Amino acid sequence: MRRTPKDTADSARRITRRGLLLGTAQLAFAGALGLRMRYMQVDQADEFRLLAEENRINIHLIPPSRGRIFDRNGQTIAENEPTYRITMRREDAGDLEDTVARLAQLVDLDEASVARALEEMRTSPPFLQVTVADRVSWEEISRVAVNAPALPGVTPEVGLSRFYPQHETFAHVVGYVGPVSERDLEKYEDPEPVLRIPRFQIGKVGIETKFEEQLRGGAGAKRVEVNAVGRVMRELDRREGTAGDDLQLTLDSELQDYIKARLGHESASAVVMDVESGDILAIASSPSYDPNKFVRGISVADYSVLRENNHRPLASKTVQDAYPPGSTFKIITALAGLEAGVIGPDDTAYCPGHLELGSRRFHCWKRSGHGRVNLEQSLRDSCDVYYYELAMKVGIENIAAMGRKMGLGSAPDVPMSAVTSGLMPDKDWKRRERGAEWLVGDTVNASIGQGFVLTSPLQQAIMTARLATGRKIEPRLVRSIGGQDTPITGGEPLDIDPLHLRYVRKGMDSVVNSSRGTARRSRIVADGMQMAGKTGTSQVRNRVVRNSDVPWEERDHALFISYAPVVNPRIAVAVVIEHGGGGSSAAAPVARDIMLQALYNGTPPLEAYPASEREGARQLQERIEAERTARARAEGRRA
Structure with missing residues (x-):
């Protein structure tokens, strides 16, 4: 059937309209796509460039x-x-x-x-x-x-x-x-x-x-x-x-290394301080360990050896451990008595070798007694009975206050791990911590650094520096950070009569330099270098037995504190030999050798030692030098 011209015209109009609609839709889509592409390529270029680089970079x-x-x-x-x-x-x-x-x-x-x-x-x-x-x-x-x-x-x-x-x-x-x-x-x-x-x-x-x-x-x-x-x-x-x-x-490598060699295989510690600035020149614990093993990953076997050693090489004994100070604490009791006005330098007490207190007897280290002694003689001879009687007069509160004034009972401000505060006990402390009242016997024990009193070697060095200068010396371990010097803190005068400090210093001078001093064998004879000090022996057991008759871990600790020169002091030294026996026999010779090394900034001349000690000093110097040389070579190989 043939289409009429009208139908053909109508069909053409419909096709044209559809074409326009389709063309318009296509044009709109292309425009939207173009706008989106422009937005992504131009407006969002930086963001997508970053995302691309994150995959590539x-x-x-x-x-x-x-x-x-x-x-x-x-x-x-x-x-x-x-x-x-x-x-x-x-x-x-x-x-x-x-x-x-x-x-x-x-x-x-x-x-x-x-x-x-x-x-x-x-x-x-x-x-x-x-x-x-x-x-x-x-x-x-x-x-x-x-x-x-x-x-x-x-x-x-x-x-x-x-x-x-x-x-x-x-x-x-x-x-x-x-x-x-x-x-x-x-x-x-x-x-x-x-x-x-x-x-x-x-x-x-x-x-x-x-x-x-x-x-x-x-x-x-x-x-x-x-x-x-x-x-x-x-x-x-x-x-x-x-x-x-x-x-x-502030440490001196040569002095620190010397102390390590001098302490040898002892379980011991030593602290050396500049008494003017408070700089710690050396602070050594023995035995020690090689920290490089920990950096590289220490083996189980090596770590077990360190942990099982009864001399505790991992312990920082100078700041971490606290010991009964023994007779070194007598300077605190003496200062407390002088400041309280209950004794003078010439007042005496009679020592028959013991003190009767109720049903208990407190012995002096010298069983036959010291007879009548004054302050200087009591320090020189380290008479216990003198301080038993003095402590009962002055009281534990005054003794504790003096101990704190001299740096005991609080943790020193040094950047080391596990710094102990020690213990400076009083009546409140015992009531609070032990749930019991303070007894007169506690005061008697505390007077000679036994009982509850505990101090670290660093605290002992601080106490000695303060005594030597009459100023509140504070320890300093870091000299500078990033080239900026750290400040020296403290140093103000102690609230203690300078005359009383001189009385105690005179007694410490006699301990080392008088003919009857307990540390006379460890004196320094070089002109202008004489040393003052105080011996200490702290008990680790109650029974009275000779140290040679008991195992090592049950023997007394040996302590010695000192400063030098006696006139215009420069250096303070504190030494603790764990289970070393007597302070005069074990700790004092070590402290004297360390003191000389610090004073002379190296190996001292043999003339600085007493004539009777020079041959032994020469042999010691040669042995230490040989050991240090051998160790340096070995460490050079390990490096």
């Missing part, structure tokens, strides 16, 4: 260089050494076990370290690098680099690790660093990203942890270009981190 943190630690003369105590390590990233490694197996064909891997690394990779974010092998050789690093295409996610790196070139000498002061643990991270509310760098080291004990913020520094960053599988193609740019601040301590 990775940012890695660069660990900062840790601040170094020096002694007062610029000798290095702690530094950083380059080390090689191999790390893995889980998101790039694929099959972890397979990659590790291939790596093991190139590098000698420790099974325990590998197990730890695999566990760490499974529990950490996939983008974090985890150390699989640390302190590997250059040859091993080279083999890994050559075989990089077959080891996805594996990266050979050069890093810095802490090193202590003087090994055991400063272990108890400086401490050591170690990898950040979960326990460490829990201490921070918002841990810095640098703390999550694989095997990043932070201070664990000692000065390393007390000045962690200053020593750590700030992390740097580098941008690296990676390919489609995440392999690093090139480094685009790098921003180095900020190195941590260097610390300079």
Whole structure:
């Protein structure tokens, strides 16, 4: 059937209308697409460029260089050494076990370290690098680099690790660093990203942890270009981190090393202070340990040896341990009596060898007694009965107040770990801590540094420095931080009559330099170098038995405090020999040798010793010098 012209016209109009509608729709779609493309390519160009670069560019943190630690003369105590390590990233490694197996064909891997690394990779974010092998050789690093295409996610790196070139000498002061643990991270509310760098080291004990913020520094960053599988193609740019601040301590390496050699294998400690500034020139505990073993990861066997040693090499005895001060405490009782006005320098007491108090007898160390003695003689002869009677007159409250004034009973402000406050007891303390009333017998015991009284070697040195100067000397261990000197604090006059201090100093002079002094054999005879001191023997058992008849751990502690020169003092020394026996026989000779080393800033002349002691001093000097030389060579090999 033929279409009419009208039908043809109507059909043409409909087709034209549909075409226009379709064309309009197509044009609108093309316009919308164009606008969207312009929006994405122009308006959002920066955002999409960033997203593209995030897929192509990775940012890695660069660990900062840790601040170094020096002694007062610029000798290095702690530094950083380059080390090689191999790390893995889980998101790039694929099959972890397979990659590790291939790596093991190139590098000698420790099974325990590998197990730890695999566990760490499974529990950490996939983008974090985890150390699989640390302190590997250059040859091993080279083999890994050559075989990089077959080891996805594996990266050979050069890093810095802490090193202590003087090994055991400063272990108890400086401490050591170690990898950040979960326990460490829990201490921070918002841990810095640098703390999550694989095997990043932070201070664990000692000065390393007390000045962690200053020593750590700030992390740097580098941008690296990676390919489609995440392999690093090139480094685009790098921003180095900020190195941590260097610390300079007040310690003298030569003196510290000498003390270590002089103490030998004893379980002992010694503190040397500058009595004018309060600078700690040496603070040594014996025996010691090598902190480098902890940095590298100490073995179970090595750690067991340290823990099972009954001389406790891990303990910082100078600040951590507190001992009954024994007769060194008599200077506190004497000052308390003088200040309270209950005695004068010429007042005497009679010592028959004991004191009867109710049904109990308190003995003097000299069973036959000292007869009638005054203040100077009581210190010279270390008469116990004199102080028993004095303490009952002056009372424990006055004695405790004097002890605190001289630096006892509170923790010294030094940046070391586990600093003890010791114990300066009084009536309130016993009532509060023991739930009992103070007894007269407690006062009698306290008068000679027994009973509840406890002091650390550092506190003993502070007490001696304050006595020698009449000023409130405060200890200083850090000389400067980042090149800025730290202030010297304290130093104001003590609230003690200077005349009373002179009376006690005269007694301490007699202890060492009079013909009947308990430490006469340990005197210094060089002109202008004479030493004043006080011996102490603190009991660790109640029964009266000779030290030679009991095991080592049941013997008395030996103590000696001293300052020199007698006129215009410069140096104070405190020595404690654990279970050493008598203070005059065990501690005083050690303190005298340390004092001479400090006064002469090196090996003293033999003429400084009494004639009868010079041959022994010569042999001692030769032995110590030989031991120090041998140790230095051995440590040089270990380094």
